[in-house]
Amino acid sequence: MIELKSPEEIGRMHTTGQFVGEVLDELTTVAAVGVNLLDLERHARRLIEERGAESCYWDYAPSFGRGPFRNVICLSVNDAVLHGLPHDYVLRDGDLLTMDMAVSIDGWVADSACSIIVGTPAEEDxxxxxxxxxALEAAIEAAQPGNRLGDVSASIGEVATEFGYAVNLEFGGHGIGRTMHESPHVPNDGRRGRGLTLHPGLTIAIEPWLARTTNEIAFDPDGWTIRSADGSRTAHSEHTVAITEDGPLVLTRRPRQGEQHGESAATG
Structure with missing residues (x-):
């Protein structure tokens, strides 16, 4: 069932989203050559605890994965793109790091992800x-009241094609609100004019992710970490978005996000 949120409820989700954006923003300044992924995990845990928020990842146990997820953030490096388990790995110059997190504050959830280059960036990354x-910004722009979900999905697929990348449809975006994963599923490609009509109050997480030279994936033995099947590098961007009468409202926009687009998506 799809639950449409009231303006007040969207406002509460926005509070959560602002916090998620601030955490990811801070972590982009902490992530640097020589930093261990476990230090990033601990940093995220501290910020979540200080805010009185709850991680939506802790104890998350979907049909895939081996046992419940026992971390508060997904950290995926290079050819890993989704659900990367924080582990004892020290970031190296040129690593492509994806950070993905979802938290709940006072019962309302927001989810966001970003990819950055640690140290010296390669142009292809x-x-x-x-x-x-x-692709994410195009999909957000398509999330207008009265449009269809297929318009959002098609916007992602069209940008991917324009940039020369293939799209995997096994994992995509999702509804969000009281829990991390709600209806509807938001594929990363689709047909315009098809699917669910977007009504004010709908809240969705839009999350295009791409691999450089494949659209096929492989799972690590841990059952969680998803990688490109051919070992090529990957990237992932995600925002929680509310459909309002005035258009799409991004609930997880990061304070310094304007500085991280395009050529400046590097840190360290």
Whole structure:
């Protein structure tokens, strides 16, 4: 069942979304050559605890994965793109790092992800990250009241094609609100004019992700970490978005996000 949220409820989700954006923003400044992924996990845990928020990942146990997820953030490096388990890995110069997190504050959830380059960026990695960001912004622009869900999905697929990347449809965006995953599913490609009509009050997480040279995936033995099947690098951008009478409202926009687009998607 799809629940449409009231303006007040969207406002409460926006509060959560602002916090998620602030955490990701801060982590982009912490992530640097020589930093261990476990230090990023601990940093995220501290910020969540200080805010009195709750991680939506802790104890998350979907049909895939081996046992409940026991971390508060997904950290995926290079050819890993989704559900990366924080582990004992020290970031190296040129690593492509994706950070994805969802939290709940006072019962309302927001979910967001971003990819950055640690240290010296390679042009092909910046191009890949930029493609996911452009696809995300195109999808947000398509999330107008009265449009169809297929318009959102098609916007992602069209940008991916324009940049020269193929799209995987096994994992995509989703409804969000009282829980992390609600209806509807938001594919990363589709047909315009098809699917669910977008009504004010609908809240969705839109999350284009791409691999450089494949649309096929492989799972690590941990059952969680998803990688490109051919080992090529990957990138992922995500925002929680509310459909309002005035158009789409991004609930997880990061304070410094304007500085991280395109050529400046690097840190360290």
């Amino acid at each position: 910046l191009h890949l990250i930029h493609a996911t960001e452009v």
